[in-house]
Amino acid sequence: MRFEGLLYRALNPVWARDPLSGEGARRHGGRFNPKGMPALYTSLSIMTAIREANQIGTLQPTTLVAYRGDLEPVFDATNLDAAREYGFGPADLGGDGWRVRMRDDGKAPTQLLAERLIAAGYVGLRVRSFARGAGDADLNLVLWRWSDAAPARLVLVDDERRLG
Incomplete structure (x- = not known):
């Protein structure tokens, strides 16, 4: 599928000066990227982005950013038939054990x-948010490839150059 539109991300302020780096995900790994692989975890709504960035404990300081995206091809994991072709269902994608599997096995099944x-x-993955309080309509777009040109165009919205 092709995604064209706005995406949102609630960043740890440590990464606010470089919101296109994917460095935090590269260092720590994420549900859909193993350690060593940069990724941008973006959301299709502001509230989903805030939920994603604050999954543990009380709301922590975050920097909210927006991107304009024109990205393809994006794998649509909300299409259950497409996900099943890769051997995954909703419970597999959203399971809580991915961190343990990453620690014990080196990579979690979702990272594989x-x-x-x-x-x-694929340049990215559209998938339901599994953050606390998220519903079926809360969607994320996890990006593995992005640049300022097609087919994975992602541009930070910072018209006033607030991030320097």
Whole structure:
């Protein structure tokens, strides 16, 4: 699928000066990227982005940013038939054990899925948010490839150059 529109991200302020780096995800790994692989975890709504950035404990300081995206191909994991073709269902995608599997096995099954999708040419993954309080309508777009040009165009919205 092609995604064209606004995306949102609630960043740890440590990364606010470089909101296109994917460095935090590269260092720590995420549900859909193993350690060593940069990724941008973006959301299709502001509230989903805030939920994603504050999954543990009380609201922590965040920097909210927006991007304009024109990205393809994006794998749509909300399409259950497409996800099943890769051997994944909603419970597999949203399972809480991915951190333990990453620690114990080196990579979680969802990280292995990401590697398969990247090898198949996908620049990102559209998937339901699994953050506390999120519902079926809360969607994320996890990006593995992005640049300022097609087919994975992602541009930070910072018309007033507030981030320097």
